Structures are given as structure tokens and as C-alpha cells.
Amino acid sequence: MAAALQILPRLARAPLRPLFLGGPVARLASGMALAEQARQLFESTVGAVLPGPMLHRALSLDLDSGQLKVRDRSFQLRQNLYLVGFGKAVLGMAAAAEELLGQHLVQGVISVPKGIRAAMEHAGKQEMLLKPHSRIQVFEGAEDNLPDRDALRAALAIRQLAEGLTADDLLLVLISGGGSALLPAPIPPVTLEEKQTLTKLLAARGANIQELNTIRKALSQLKGGGLAQAAYPAQVVSLILSDVVGDPMEVIASGPTVASVHSVQDCLHILNRYGLRAALPRSVKTVLARADSDPHGPHSCGHVLNVIIGSNALALAEAQRQAEALGYRAMVLSTAMQGDVKSVAQFYALLVRVVGAHLTPPGPGTSVEEDEQLYELAAKLQLPDLQLKEALEAVAGAGSPVCLLAGGEPTVQLQGSGKGGRNQELALRVGAELGQWPLGPIDVLFLSGGTDGQDGPTEAAGAWVTPELASQATTEGLDVATFLAHNDSHTFFSRFQGGAHLLHTGLTGTNVMDAHILFLRPW
Numbered sequence: 001m002a003a004a005l006q007i008l009p010r011l012a013r014a015p016l017r018p019l020f021l022g023g024p025v026a027r028l029a030s031g032m033a034l035a036e037q038a039r040q041l042f043e044s045t046v047g048a049v050l051p052g053p054m055l056h057r058a059l060s061l062d063l064d065s066g067q068l069k070v071r072d073r074s075f076q077l078r079q080n081l082y083l084v085g086f087g088k089a090v091l092g093m094a095a096a097a098e099e100l101l102g103q104h105l106v107q108g109v110i111s112v113p114k115g116i117r118a119a120m121e122h123a124g125k126q127e128m129l130l131k132p133h134s135r136i137q138v139f140e141g142a143e144d145n146l147p148d149r150d151a152l153r154a155a156l157a158i159r160q161l162a163e164g165l166t167a168d169d170l171l172l173v174l175i176s177g178g179g180s181a182l183l184p185a186p187i188p189p190v191t192l193e194e195k196q197t198l199t200k201l202l203a204a205r206g207a208n209i210q211e212l213n214t215i216r217k218a219l220s221q222l223k224g225g226g227l228a229q230a231a232y233p234a235q236v237v238s239l240i241l242s243d244v245v246g247d248p249m250e251v252i253a254s255g256p257t258v259a260s261v262h263s264v265q266d267c268l269h270i271l272n273r274y275g276l277r278a279a280l281p282r283s284v285k286t287v288l289a290r291a292d293s294d295p296h297g298p299h300s301c302g303h304v305l306n307v308i309i310g311s312n313a314l315a316l317a318e319a320q321r322q323a324e325a326l327g328y329r330a331m332v333l334s335t336a337m338q339g340d341v342k343s344v345a346q347f348y349a350l351l352v353r354v355v356g357a358h359l360t361p362p363g364p365g366t367s368v369e370e371d372e373q374l375y376e377l378a379a380k381l382q383l384p385d386l387q388l389k390e391a392l393e394a395v396a397g398a399g400s401p402v403c404l405l406a407g408g409e410p411t412v413q414l415q416g417s418g419k420g421g422r423n424q425e426l427a428l429r430v431g432a433e434l435g436q437w438p439l440g441p442i443d444v445l446f447l448s449g450g451t452d453g454q455d456g457p458t459e460a461a462g463a464w465v466t467p468e469l470a471s472q473a474t475t476e477g478l479d480v481a482t483f484l485a486h487n488d489s490h491t492f493f494s495r496f497q498g499g500a501h502l503l504h505t506g507l508t509g510t511n512v513m514d515a516h517i518l519f520l521r522p523w
């Protein structure tokens with residue numbers, strides 16, 4: 001968590017309004033208006049997955065009967081409700097849960113990032129804070145998203161609460177991204193330091209979150225279903241805010257209430273792949289060998305209800321609704337946008353060219369080769385849920401402005417020592433690519449933002465660009481290619497047009513990866 005935390009100003013703003021276009025002067029003004037629409041659309045996207053709305057959608061309590069409904073299941077509350085939580089968004093989730101559950105909640109423990117309460121207080125975000133006499137105990141830790149002693153203390157308090165429960169009790173578990181680092185309880189003799197070193201090495205060598213969390217689960221008392229096991233025989237309901245592409249419950253925060261399906265062999269393959277097997281500490285070898293001969297097998301989780309209550313898909317569905325209300329033909333392209341940021345930027349730029357040709361009167365247009373190139377690029381990105389063909393068909397006869405939405409988490413291979421984040425870098429690359437071709441009579445805007453409000457180690461959530469970016473930057477003496485070569489997108493956007501293209505929301509209190517918004521509007 002960055003030292004300088006900012007908080008999203010109240011999301012309630014003037015309602016989104018359609019744009020009315022006219023001649024050249026109106027067009028000039030509409031460039032800014034389009035950016036304002038994109039900003040507001042981004043805020044609506046985030047608004048759909050804020051803790052309050054999410055918890056209210058997931059839970060309902062009948063005050064008279066004390067029946068708690070979660071999806072289609074009912075639980076009888078009678079001074080038997082406990083709560084634990086861990087993750088970057090869990091403070092706000094816990095505040096919303098306590099507000100909803102009131103006196104029914106007996107006790108709770110949560111593990112949240114260092115500095116988060118002070119930041120929320122500073123920004124006056126009361127809805128993200130627990131009330132003064134809350135029954136929930138808060139631990140702050142995991143500075144820089146790394147497991148530390150404070151997070152270990154929190155994990156032990158959470159385990160203690162879970163282990164004390166009986167068959168009459170119900171444990172509500174709040175889970176969000178960052179939960180792995182906030183719930184470290186290594187299986188002895190593995191130490192916290194050894195686990196920290198191993199996860200850092202794996203991450204530095206390029207292990208993805210699935211691989212990283214498979215190892216974390218094998219070495220942890222609480223991950224991979226361990227927390228559910230500790231709470232048995234109590235019933236367990238987990239409410240999960242997903243920060244992983246495809247919403248795999250066993251991966252998010254390393255699945256503390258989901259039985260692990262991974263074997264020791266899976267772990268050894270991963271450790272081999274990243275050249276770490278030979279150098280493993282003796283303690284890690286001991287724990288893996290023990291797991292291999294464990295007669296009980298994986299933790300059983302029959303007493304658990306796991307529910308995804310917030311995700312990128314949910315947030316983008318809201319953005320789609322809002323964009324349609326503004327008169328756009330809106331489509332969600334993918335909620336699994338991943339891969340190298342350079343390829344993702346090329347994909348968006350080519351997409352603009354192909355879709356633009358469908359929207360504007362016959363002119364320069366695109367060639368069949370460009371259509372094919374777009375499909376090839378899409379195939380290279382391997383996006384499991386990509387709706388490209390559908391989107392192209394939908395816009396073919398749209399006769400209206402188009403809004404294409406996507407979400408996910410592209411990756412940046414850091415080469416320079418500049419300041420940036422993957423959203424600002426993606427936007428800058430898209431802007432640079434778009435400037436390379438004439439686009440015809442069409443306004444185009446691309447925005448990329450991290451839904452947590454913090455893009456990399458910067459105070460911005462992301463940035464927006466238009467095809468004019470590179471030429472406008474040149475007039476200010478800024479060379480886009482030089483900034484890109486140093487991964488210095490934040491410095492670029494801070495200087496370009498006085499920072500007007502930066503997306504500043506402050507910390508939002510939620511996190512469902514990134515959102516990409518693409519507007520194409522014929523004149």
C-alpha cells in the first residue's frame with residue numbers, strides 16, 4: 001500500500017448525460033466532454049463493486065425472525081454469528097456487514113493493509129470505517145503486500161476465533177485480493193521469513209498468481225481450505241471479492257475456505273519450472289514430504305458456502321448498462337484481458353481501426369488483412385471469453401456511437417526505472433499506436449484504470465488518451481517513445497497538458513482488477 005493514500009471522493013456526481021454534437025467548435029468541446037463521460041463511466045464501474053452495494057446484494061436479514069439469507073440459503077441467527085476477514089477491501093466490507101447484521105454479530109477479527117484506517121479517516125470516508133464500539137477487532141499489517149509479523153498475529157487471532165466455534169455457530173468470512181499476504185500462518189517448521197523469500201523469488205521469476213498461490217497453500221495452515229477446517233463443525237459462509245481473472249475461488253487469497261485440489265507433485269513442478277527446487281530450505285522439503293504422506297488428504301469443505309459477491313464482470317455489466325443509457329451501443333469484450341501490455345495496446349489500436357471502418361462512411365477503411373491481423377492478435381492474447389466476432393457484428397450496423405469495455409490485468413515487463421503503472425503504460429501505448437494511422441471522421445477515446453484507485457506505485461488510478469496524443473505531446477516537447485522506453489508513463493501524464501489526462505480517484509476501497517473503456521463516435 002503506497003504511503004500517500006488518497007481516497008475516492010464521494011462517487012455521487014452529476015448524472016451521466018448524453019452528448020449532443022454539432023460543428024467543429026462543438027467537436028472541440030466534445031473531446032473534453034467525452035473524457036468526462038469516460039471518467040464518470042469508470043466511477044460507475046467501481047461503484048458497482050463498492051463494499052456497501054455488494055454486501056447488500058449478497059445478504060439480507062429478516063429482523064423479526066433472525067433469518068439470514070445468502071443467495072438461496074437461509075441461516076438462523078441466535079447469538080451465534082462470528083466474522084473474520086482478510087484483504088485490501090475488507091475494512092469497508094466489514095463495516096457494511098456489521099451495519100447490516102447489527103446485534104447479531106457476536107465477535108469478529110479482520111486483517112487489513114497497514115495505514116488503511118488512517119487513510120479512510122483522513123478522507124472522511126465514514127462508510128469504510130467500523131463504528132467506535134464495533135465488535136470487530138482490526139489488525140493492520142502486510143506492508144507492501146508482503147506477509148509480516150503483524151499479519152501473522154492477525155492470522156493467529158483469526159485461527160483462534162475459528163477453532164473456538166461449535167456446530168451451532170455460523171462464521172462469515174470476508175475475502176478480497178491481497179488476502180494471501182494478510183493471512184500468513186506457515187506450517188512449522190517453515191518460518192515466515194522462509195515463506196516470504198520463496199514467494200518473492202517465485203514472483204520475481206514470473207510465476208503467475210495460480211502458481212504462486214499453489215505453493216502458498218501447500219505451506220500454510222489456513223490457505224487451501226485450512227480456515228474452513230479450523231472452523232469445523234461451525235457452518236461457514238465466505239463472501240468473496242474477486243481480483244483474479246476468471247474468478248477462481250481456490251486462487252483468490254489462496255482459497256482459505258476452498259478445498260485445495262493440488263498435489264505435492266504440482267508444487268514440485270512449479271518449483272522446478274522456476275529453478276527453485278534445488279535451493280529449497282529443509283523446512284519446506286519437510287512440509288511437502290509430510291503432505292505427500294498425509295492419510296487425510298485435502299481438507300473437506302462440505303460445511304462451507306463460497307459466494308463471489310464482486311468481480312470484474314459485475315462491474316463491467318454496470319458500465320455497459322450506463323453506456324447504453326447514454327446512447328452508446330455498448331459491449332463487454334472480455335473480463336480476462338491479460339498478456340504483455342505491448343500486445344494488448346496493439347490489439348486495442350487495431351480494434352479501433354477495424355471498428356472505426358465499420359462505423360464511418362466508405363473511405364480509407366481497413367483491409368481484409370487488418371481484420372485477420374486483429375483476430376491473430378486476439379488469438380495470441382489467449383483471452384478465454386473474448387467476444388470479438390460478436391462485437392464486430394454488433395457494431396456493423398450500429399448507426400450510433402460505440403462503447404467497448406474490457407477488464408483484466410495486462411502485464412508490464414519492467415525495463416526502465418521510470419514511474420508508472422500498467423494502466424498508464426497501456427493508455428500511453430494505445431495513444432501512441434492510434435496516432436500512427438488516419439482514422440477518418442470519428443472521435444476515439446481510450447481509458448484504462450485500476451479499480452482499486454492506485455495504478456502501480458503512483459497516486460493515479462490510470463489515464464485516458466485520444467489519437468492526437470503523440471502529436472500534441474510533441475508540441476509540448478514530450479517524446480512518447482522515450483517515456484515508454486523507461487516505463488515512465490506517470491511522469492509523462494503528469495507533464496502532458498498539466499496532468500489533465502490522469503485519472504485520479506484516490507483509493508476506492510474495492511479491487512476487481514482493471515477496467516478499459518473505449519469510445520468510438522462518428523462525427
Ligand SMILES: Nc1ncnc2c1ncn2[C@@H]1O[C@H](COP(=O)(O)OP(=O)(O)OP(=O)(O)O)[C@@H](O)[C@H]1O
Pocket residue numbers: 088177243411412413414417418419420421422425450452454455456457487488489511513
Ligand atoms: N514504472 C512502471 N511502469 C509500468 N508498470 C509498473 C511500473 N512500476 C510498477 N508497475 C507495475 O505495477 C504493478 C504493481 O502495482 P499494483 O500494486 O497496482 O498491482 P497489483 O500488485 O496487481 O495489486 P492490485 O491487484 O491490488 O492492483 C506490477 O504489475 C508492476 O509491473
Ligand SMILES: O=C(O)[C@H](O)CO
Pocket residue numbers: 176177178179180181209213243244251252253254
Ligand atoms: O491475495 C492474493 O492471493 C491475490 O490478491 C489474489 O487474490
